[in-house]
Amino acid sequence: MDERQPRSGQPPELRFQDGLIPAVVQDVETGQVLMLAYMNEESLRRTLAERRTWFWSRSRQALWPKGETSGNVQQVVSVTLDCDGDALLVKVRQQGTGACHEGDFSCFHYPVELPAPAPVPPSASSGEGSRERPGAEEDEPREAGGDLDGAEILAELWQVIGERKQHPAPESYTSRLFEQGVARIAQKVGEEAVETAIEAVRGNPGGVAYEAADLIYHLLVLLATSGISPRQVFAELRSRRR
Known part of the structure; x- marks a missing residue:
């Protein structure tokens, strides 16, 4: 998530599941997540050789170059393998x-209305949830009872x-984020969005919730x-319900 832990050892080997690996495609200029597709x-x-995205269509069981018929070609800037070797992040210039x-x-344009989160018991702070999060040491709102609802949590965090x-x-x-400026903050939003999407692809609900919290922050x-x-x-979302 952050660049907090140094890399150690060699990068992992590519891990294809049933011959495929998920590829999250991100716009290099804005950090916006564009799509999720699969590669064999x-x-x-071909993606690496031609520096444009090629995918495997699971429905047609065939290779397809992005933009072949539409002209919406994606020029590849970089391809990065995640720490487990089972997902790719492809940064592109979208045409x-x-x-x-x-x-x-972007393919991600249908908002999902989330229910109010259930209270988290104190014991949930052990295990994976104990790893460092951005701002966790002094920036997150605290409530001894742990019974704030979703709106109250957002309001206090915003404050x-x-x-x-x-x-x-x-x-x-x-404060350090504000000092680094809007470009760095926007980059972090893009990174957290990608990590949230990757956890969803992995089918890891706990990971999705964890990364989504960082994304919202x-x-x-x-x-x-x-x-x-x-x-x-909220006003913009409300206007779209009319």
Whole structure:
């Protein structure tokens, strides 16, 4: 997630499952996640050789170069293997109107309405949840009872982020993000979105929740540095229900 732990040893070998490996495609300029597709060994070889994306169609059981008929070619900038060797991150320069066959720039354009999160018992802080998170040491809201609902958690986190923006603290991760500027914050949003998508592809609900929490946190920081409040986002979502 962050560059907190040094790399050790050799990179992992590619791990194809049933001959395929998921590839998350990300726009290199904006950090926006464009699509999720699958590659086999041949499509990956062509992607690396031609520096444009090739995928394997599971429905047609055939290779296909992205943009073959639409002209929405993806020029490959980099291909990165994840730490387990079972997923790829492909950064591209998207040409044409976008990645989605429905006409949107990104295939991820259908918001999912989330239910209010259930209270997390104190014991849930052990295990995987104990690893360091951005800002966890001083930037996240605290509630002794652990019974804040979703709206209260967002409101309190937004308040903390606003305080760090107005009154920077040297030890604050949030303050350091503001100092690094909007480009770095936007990059972090893109990275966390990709990691959330990867956990979903792996079928790891706990990982999705963990990475989604980081994504929401960084998105709120991006809103704050852009002068946008969550109320404006909620108003936009509300207008789309009419």
